[in-house]
Amino acid sequence: MGGGGTKTHESFTVTPSLTVATPLPPAAEPAEPAGPLDPPGPPAPGDPPAPVGGTDAPQTPIPAVLPVGEPCGAPILCGGADLVDANATLVAYGDPAGGPPREVLIANVAEASEAKLLEALALSDEKLIPVEVTEDLTGRLPLDHKHQLYERLATIAKSVNHHLKAGDGMPAHTVTNHAALTAQLDQLAGEVTTEADQTMVAYYQARVKALGERLDPSFSVAYGAGGKIPHIGPYETSGPQLVTKWVPAPAEETPAGLLAAQVRDASRIDPTIAPDGIAAWNGAARSKAAGKEYVVDLGGGYTAVYRPYGANDPATCDYTLRGALEISGPPGAGQGPELVNRLGQLNLVNRPMSAAEGEWTYLQRNIGAQRLESQPAVKTAQAQADGLEDAVEHLLLAERAHQAVGMNEPELHRFARQLRLDAEAQALPDKVRLLRDAVATATGHPTGAALAASPGYDPIPRTRAGWLTWGRFDVDADRAKVRQAFGTRGLFHSVTGGNLVEVLRTGVLASTERRHLMGITPGKGMSEGADKKSGGAASVFLRVGTKPASGPRLFWADPTVLLSRADLYAYPGDHFGAVNPKSHLPLSGQTRDPMKVAGFSGGGNEVMIRNGLDLLGAEAPTLIRCNSATQRSEVLALLASKGITQLGGRPVTDVVQ
Secondary structure, three states, rough: OOOOOOOOOOOOOOOOOOOOOOOOOOOOOOOOOOOOOOOOOOOOOOOOOOOOOOOOOOOOOOOOOEEEEEOOOOEEEOOOOOOOEEEEEEEEEEEOOOOOOOEEEEEOOOOHHHHHHHEOOOOHHHHHHHHEEEEEEEOOOOHHHHOOOHHHHHHHHHHHHHHHHOOOOOOOHHHHHHHHHHHHHHHHHHOOOOHHHHHHHHHHHHHHHHHHHHHOOOOOOOOOOOOOOOOOOOOEEEEEEEEEEEEEOOOOOOOOOEEEEEEEEEEEEEEEEEOOOOOOOOOOOEEEEEEEEEEEEHHHHHHEEEEOOOOOOOOOOOOOHHHHHEEEEOOOOOOHHHHHHHHHHOOOOOOOOEEEHHHHHHHHHHHHHOOEEEOHHHHHHHHHHHHHHHHHHHHHHHHHHHHHOOOHHHHHHHHHHHHHHHHHHHHHHHHHHHHHHHHHHHHHOOOOOHHHOOOOOOOOOOOOOOOOEEOOOHHHHOOOEEEEEEEEOOOOEOOOOOHHHHHHHHHHEEOOOHHHHHHHOOOOOHHHHHHHOOOOOHHEEEEEOOOOOOOOEEEEEOOHHHHHHHEHHHHHHOOOOOOOOOOOOOOOEEEEOHHHHHOOOOOOOOEEOOOOEEOOOOOOOOOOEEHHHHHHHHHHHHHHHHOEEEOOOEEEHHHHH
């Protein structure tokens, strides 16, 4: 998929001899092809495929040198639609022992792109391995369903009772089925490790034993005299249970062109941050998380860690880690471009985002922010954009099919993947035009050109500390309207404990997940564990309210400074920032409309902003309310040490009170 498409993923396969009908040409002249196919043949081991994509200048060039120890890292935008919001962050952690830095790429893979990532891994379609997870269960256990234990037991019991009653002896198939189930249960008894599964296996073993007594030729108790097997129900449970689930196992052998992978319990990078704000990591330290992850050897000292959506149930895992990806390299500086390039080994677009892709992503983010998905014009344009991409791919296949003659399976796989990426790049200009026109129709603009020329339309991403954000043209077009709706109120954040100086030292108000990556000790925020389950840990929490009389609090008198971000969502009450549909907290009442946010009146309202806020830059608060004169002096001294004399265009002495 490319440029933000929402199409169902298709496997990378191609038939060289396929005859295709020539589709209608695009409405506008497509961009020049990204380049010819590399010479046939798979890449050398550990050698990722060359980047593929558009030819215009990147929105965010990949830095050759990263600032060592900068906890927020350097943000970039990657092409295509494989990463959430197209965002990735490159971090160069200092080495605690004084050695060379440890550089890491951090991103979240879009759920629609997971299938093609997993296609790059040597996983077994036939072989599954058990993983232990905690689930809130009512009814039968997953292991029971997997092996159909109860169904097999009930079938044997019915046969035993039927033939006991008839007095005609036990048929051979019943004896065989009983022996097979007995062996299955004995095997499971030696494999399962959770208490719930062990109890279930023992329950079925006891009933199989009773059936075995009836199958013994010496059994002589008549059906009506007590020989009948009483009704057997399935083993069921209710409440939280540690149970066994099954996920694809790493293949015993790694086929050519695929990557070796291992499954382990989920974890997070566990860096530290010094009092001077320098983040450090030794390349190995990790903290525990709820869920599972794949560890992938990319060769050459490069490793990827990925937490798949499919193997992490939203009801039990840390929801904010689903789709999270890390790529780390061997010790040493200057690996940023290579870390991005390694995305290609995972079948993900591995180049900086082009300007055309930037506008496509900007439009997609605004469709989500303004809830335009259901608008007829937008739905039609999305479908046409997918069709256009398919049409270009068919044209390219017709032009290049001769190149695929004689290729082996890995080579065909690579050929098909590059064909798709080239089609994405060529179709993109027309896709942008289609979607821009549709969004214009949905928002009352006469044409796409008129929308692009209107106040507030700005498809250039905004750099905010260690991430990039996209604006909302509806808010940017008329900020005065939003400010008027808020009146004298604004947005505020209450800083817990004595953390104000520490927060300002980092320069950002960061989400729980971002704080983990920065090396900040857990427990600085409220309800961090619950927020990881609800999904709120990926964002920072703000509230609508009046100018604070006491602190420590951060206050934005102009809420549009933050509400112009396309990643905004909000609740009129306390929902732990929930975005997890399986959270115990309802998603009803969620809004992305700043005008509705302006109407919040309850003290528990929530305004959520993804990743965090740049407190010392473009998102600086209007007021930093300290809780004492001593704290104010500490804050002013800190800002002076950083050379900061103004925040939001005002002297720091006016902002810090």
